[in-house]
Amino acid sequence: MLRHDAGLYPPGVEPRDWGPDDVDERHQDPHASADLQGDVAKIFRAITKFEAIIRKRVVAFFLSGAGVITNSELMTPLRVAIVGFGTVGRSVARILIHGVSGLRLTRVFNRNVNRKRVDWVPASVSWTETIDDVFSPDVDVVVELVGGTDPAFEWMRRALSKGKSVVTANKQVMARHGLELFELARANGAQLGFEASVAGGIPVIRGIQEGLGGDELIRVQGVLNGTCNYILSEMASSVVSFETVLADAQARGYAEADPAVDLDGFDAQAKLAILSAVGLRRRVEPTTIPCRSIRGLVTADFDAARELGRAIRQVSVAERVKNGSGVRAAVGPAMVRLDSRLAQVAGSENVVVVDGVRGGQTAFVGQGAGGDPTAVAVVSDLLAIASGNSRMITHAFPVVGSDHRVVEMGAQPHYLRAAGGDEAERRLTEFGVVGAQRLDAVDNELLMVTDPCTTEAIEKSMNKLTNDEAVRVLAALPLVD
Structure with a gap:
């Protein structure tokens, strides 16, 4: 039998280091038969094989993430305040109260808040119409969903100045005041998430910053406004007037009572300015991007597009000027090839297409508007902050140097x-x-x-x-x- 004067294993050898090859004459009982010695060696080989299998499974368990304890599991959940309980705010609240690891809804702010109260929000959530409550010490992250630039910009500044992180879907504030807000965030150790400010639920900001971070993007274009895309898609598929389709879009909630911001290109203009900063690394003043309205299009224009093998879309495009510091940019109706990615989105869908020096063309497609898709983008930013993975997003916006000038697009048919x-x-x-x-x-x-x-x-x-x-x-x- 196997034996050793000091125990079962040879001196200096741990159990996991000793295997069947260590069964030699020094460790054999001289009175044991050869058959018994062979059986013992087989047992050791079986034990060694079983141990190897167990090790592989344990390693696979941890590598899969199932055995990893995340920051959000170790830390106290981030306390979230929602500012603005409209369509998107309600969708964000539903996601949070149904349980998201590392996040806890604690406050809801809205003017005339009593008319916004709903019974499905837990009693532990505080409702308020006093904005100062949002900046109290028991709030870690402010989710800004009121829209517009005033007072949203000032509230975001105030939160970041106090070291509170901010998540927003506000394209106008980010396009016009992104530089100041990001400087404030970095100076105060706060994070600023803005994924929902462009293309709703499509993860285009994070996709560009993280997924394409190794490339050099030279062009970004897209269909960025769901209202316009719905109207143009409907006019292409049926013989109806612009006014009729617009009224239908307003009745369905796809268009505002005053649709000028969407139809005349100002919504897409702000989104394009953000994409230029994040994707092309060139900030531009959004109001310098030329905009043309989709108003005035008639059935004859859509018939002509079909004759040319094209579709009409509101197209936003920005590209780096070769051998210069400017940006060619424009927003307006255009005819695109039917086989292009821009033509293949219908209804309220959005698409963003980027061109890189090394990676070629990449497209991001999905629902560009609506409460639930936008809320997904908001909560994704919150989760990134909770897990400590939001630093890259906060540093996505260039803060060095001055704005780049916008120049006219090149010659096209x-x-x-x-x-x-x-x-x-x-x-x-x-x-x-x-x-x-x-x-x-x-x-x-x-x-x-x-x-x-x-x-x-x-x-x-x-x-x-x-x-x-x-x-x-x-x-x-x-x-x-």
Whole structure:
């Protein structure tokens, strides 16, 4: 049998280090039979094999994350205050009260708060219409969901100045005041999450910052406004007027009572400014990005798009100027190829497409609006803060250097619809807007595709024709590839 004077194992050998190869003449009982010695060796081999299997399974258990204790499990849950209990605020509250590790809803602020109370929020949550309560010591993170710039910006400044982290869906504040807010966050050791400010529930900010952090992005474009995309999709699929579809969108809650911010491009303008800062690493003043409205489009424009194998979308685009510090940027209706990613989103969906020097083109697609999708983005930022993984998001916004200037987009073919037929084409040619292809038209209108030219050149022609009642440009859409 195996034996040793000081015990079962040889001197200096731990049990896990001793195996069947250690069964030699020094450790064998001289009175044991050869068969018994062989059986013992087999037993040791079986034990060694079993031990190896157990080790592999234990390692796999911990590597899978099942055996890892996270920061949020070790720490006291972050105490969250929601500022603004509208559609998104209610969706965020539902997620939090149904149990999210590391987070606890403690306060809800809203003006005239009694009309906002709901019985499904636990009694432990404090309701208030006094904003000072949000900045009390028993709140760790402020979720700003009131919208607009005033007083939202001031409340966010106040929270960050007190060292409280902030999560927001406010695109206007982030586009106009992001630099100041990020400087405040870094100076006070706070975090600032803003994933929900662009494209609702699509994780485009984190996707660009973390998933594409090793690339150098040179262009970002997208369909960033769900209201416009719903209207344009409906007009393309049925013979209805712009006014009829807009009224339907308002009835369904897809469009505001005053839809100007959406239709005229100002909503997408703010989102594009954020994407330029995060993706291209070039901050721009949002109001310097040219915007054109989708108002005035008619059925004939959608018929022309189909004839050209294209779809009409409100397109936002920003790209780095080669060998320079500027940004080419614009927001407005455009004709895109039917096989492009921009054409493949319908209804209220959003898409963001980025082009990188090394990784090529990457697309982010999903629901760009609505309470639940936006709430998912908000809670994802909260979880990142709770787990200590939000530093990268807080440092996503460039704070060094001055804003970059916005320059006009390069020359592109344009689709034009103009009153005046042949005379309109002659006058436009005089102004340098040359037709390359005429399309079928009715009622003495000119429908054509131009040679490459800038949108600004067409707008100058339109201004020169302002006083000419017989010749007017009614629609001008760039053809985007």
